[in-house]
Amino acid sequence: MFRNAPIFLAFVLLSSGCDKTPPPLSIGALPTERQMKWHEMQFYAFVHFNMNTFTDMEWGLGGESPELFNPSELDCRQWARVCKDAGMKGIILTAKHHDGFCLWPSAFTEHSVKNSPWKNGQGDVVRELADACKEYGLKLGLYLSPWDRNHPEYGNEKYLDYYRNQLRELMTNYGEVFEVWFDGANGGTGFYGGANENRRVDRKNYYDWPNTRQIVRVLQPNAVMFSDAGPDVRWVGNEQGWAGETNWCLLRANEFYPGSPNWRELPVGHEDGTYWVPAEVDVSIRPGWFYHPSEDHRVKSLKTLVDIYYNSIGRNASFLLNLPVDRRGLIHETDAEQLRKLNLVIQRDFEKNLIKGANTQASNVRKQSVRFNSKKVIDGDYNTYWTTDDFVTTGSLVIDFGKKTTFNRFLVQEYVPLGQRVERFSLEIYQDGKWQAIMGQTTIGYKRILRFDDVTASKVRFNVLQSKACPAISTIEIYRAPKLLEPPAILRDKYGTVTIEGFDTGLQIKYSDDGTEPTKVYDEPFEFSGKGHVKAVAIDTVSGESSEIAVRDFDIISLNWSVIGYKSDNSLKFIFDTFAQSVWRNTESLNTAQEVSIDLGSVQLLVGFTYLPPQVASLDGTIAEYSFAVSENGKDWTDISTGEFSNIKNNPVQQTVIFTKVPARYIRFASLREINDKPVMAIAEFGVLTY
Ligand code: FUL
Secondary structure, eight states: OOTTHHHHHHHHHHHSTTOOOOOOOOOSSOOOHHHHHHHHHOEEEEEOOSHHHHHTOSSOOSOOOGGGOOOSSOOHHHHHHHHHHTTOOEEEEEEEOTTOOBSSOOTTOSSBGGGSSGGGGTOOHHHHHHHHHHHHTOEEEEEEOSOOSSOTTTTSHHHHHHHHHHHHHHHHHSSOEEEEEOOSOOOEEEOGGGTOEEEOOOTTTTTOHHHHHHHHHHHOTTOEEEETTOSSEEEOSOSSSOOOSSOOSEEOGGGOOTTOTTGGGTTTOOTTOSEEOOEEEEEESSSSSSOOGGGTTOOOOHHHHHHHHHHHTTBTEEEEEEOOOOTTSSOOHHHHHHHHHHHHHHHHHTSOOTTTTOEEEESOOGGGOSTTSGGGGSSSOTTOOEEOOTTOOOEEEEEEEEEEEEEEEEEEEEOGGGOOOEEEEEEEEEETTEEEEEEEEOOOTTOEEEEEEEEEEEEEEEEEEEESSSOEEEEEEEEOOOOOOOOOEEEEOTTOEEEEEOSSTTEEEEEESSSSOOOEEOOSOEEOOSSEEEEEEEEETTTOOBOOOEEEEEOOOOTTOEEESOOSOGGGGGGGSSOTTOOEEOOSOTTSOSEEEEEEEEEEEEEEEEEEOOOSSOOTTOEEEEEEEEESSSSSEEEEEEEEOTTTTTSOOOEEEEEEEEEEEEEEEEEEEETTOOSOOEESEEEEEEO
């Protein structure tokens, strides 16, 4: 057995083990062990399931009766199965959302599952999920909303004790927790034990975060804590599903707290940050975080989900995808199917690493050692890396395939336990006897994936152009991902003319305008001025492959509508011009009522309305609380609905309000409160839903 021992020993010596070349010194803030474990997870699920699921809300007010919580066939094992099959590594559950209802029988409140009809008050969703996660080899994470619109003492010291007691319960009774989610949305109007008032808190100091966090540190030393400020994982600053192309794991974390106003800095982080606080991209598979039956056909397209994957994991962040569990207590079939398809695409995109077997050569290897040579980027071991001599902060690594190779993905990882170093890098291919640039980028971090159109070359050169210290590159992978056909875009102008646009040339487009499968060949714009669905699909006639089917819901067109009561405001037309990017802002005197009245031209039977807030950089005028009234004659008005557009600041998607049918020719839409209490009202698009 030991006959070949000397040869084996020589091999080991050469290949690394006893190569005593010292590694470079680390630089700046470094990840902790628990953060490294978290980096490795990459893709995991959020589950928003709670009282809101049953009240069809995004933010419950806090006065909801526990009687309403009653899933008919709750099955956390189904959630775990769906997530596991999709390659996810854990699930984070909203144990308590802003409305204060607890999914576990907390000893500190009556506002929990114990007073619900579900399992006669004997159930515990957190327990069921913890068990299911264990069974399926997934990690468990918990979201405990700091804001509690139910609790009578919210805003004073007693609530803080309550919050901490709940945190202790969750951190003690459900086994190991990998992540604790501290939401930045807090303070505002609520039920508060019947007070029904507005309670603002000092977000920075009220929760005494240093001591509150300590509870998690002591009871769950391996758990990372999420918030705008970390301390372990930071919010990425948007709920649309993207991290900055430049993305530092570093943050001047002392400048932040949950709900701090400088969140626009979060997608990028700080190059000179003094703490390691990497970004997590949280995004929902549907427009809202909670389940709403009206969003059953608004599950994100495969193309969008794939883009989010590349814009999160591919940009040095993790991907936390929310699955709104429905009223049965199950992940809806459509969402599960979409997740399955996403996983298939990702598996296919990264199926064959073309770098395997290639030759690599680096411009500089630290002390010419074996331990840090260029082979380390292709050995499949994250813990080994290529690095250069100290003070050499640029360098190249040539990858020679030995034959012409076509590819369109480039994956690179820094060895971050030594700090995030690379500030700028580029990629070149050897073509026509010279090196030609295909991409230039900034940061790498834990993982960076570049996407580009197919290129064919026998050699690729990866250049570090600027780095804080000698680069430490752990992994390079190269792939050729199959083409993903994008569903076409369906657009309708205010005259009712529908145009369908494919994203690639040479594709055939088929459509339908009666809700059936799209089978009519599209060759020119057509008229569709009524209410209904238009569906469209792109087909590659050579391969026979089809895209997903795109669906757009339309209601009556706005051709005969007019805004009444305003003088000469040219931008009024933006309110219903069908362009999401154009915005009307009430620019008349600040004393003017923040409202708009519209004449629909004729009496319609209305069952709801839609409001799209500004989709542009300035969110000024976004409505947080609204009222809606109708009239048949323009004189006698009936109030139909008032309410809150919950979470519209973080997630500025189209809001839909449904009511019992009412005849109306005139409507009045008013802003009762702007997101930042500014005296301005803005509308990107407004629409009505007819019966
Ligand atoms: C936000 C919350 O207000 C939303 O309701 C949701 O929970 C999201 C993940 O975070 O801040």
